[in-house]
Amino acid sequence: MLEWDDDDYRIFCGDLGNEVNDDLLAKYFSKYPSFLKAHVVRDKASGKSKGFGFVSLKDPEDFARAMREMNGKYIGNRPAKLRKSTWKDRLGDAKNLKKLASYSNVLSKK
Template structure:
């Protein structure tokens, strides 16, 4: 790789786990920094273990990002159980490694609980990491159009 003056810069690559995780974390952080007010949407096309029929299409869903390796459905459920209308939680797990994918979803039947949870829980620690919340929209209850 050459800079603007034509001087060759060495390409530095590291295969250490911490460097890869740091790079992944910074990429994920830049992706997750939009809020509900920005009207950006995270689309969930294919749930990993739960089926689309498991999620009520009328419920409000939050994307919970930056979950640590210790996160699972029970931890997420425990963190959001104070919101009465919380109806479902899910932390996808990689089929090959058995580890969580670092994000999850929480569904609420009531819009007020959904907004309250977003305001109160965004940036709070769930397990080992502070979480980043976004509005999640899925194809639950929507027909897919074939081209």
């Protein structure tokens, strides 16, 4: 998710069923003009959905509208639970992560 826009408005979509994939999630949110991407998080080993995903929007008004209109709406066979994503807060700024990774590589070579 680090390849996503640094200045997007990201929605956490919880309680997604196993049938929901990136394309289906995108279908539900693509009605918003500033829609950028949708991603359902999957277990690396099994490939099964972890039951949540993220949607990226460029415009704050679309973000607010999507939060109002889509929270509790069925996406697939379950009503989605939406909230503002804390992805960036939890991981920090992408530029800082890249700097940290570079710094860690330099230290490990010493």
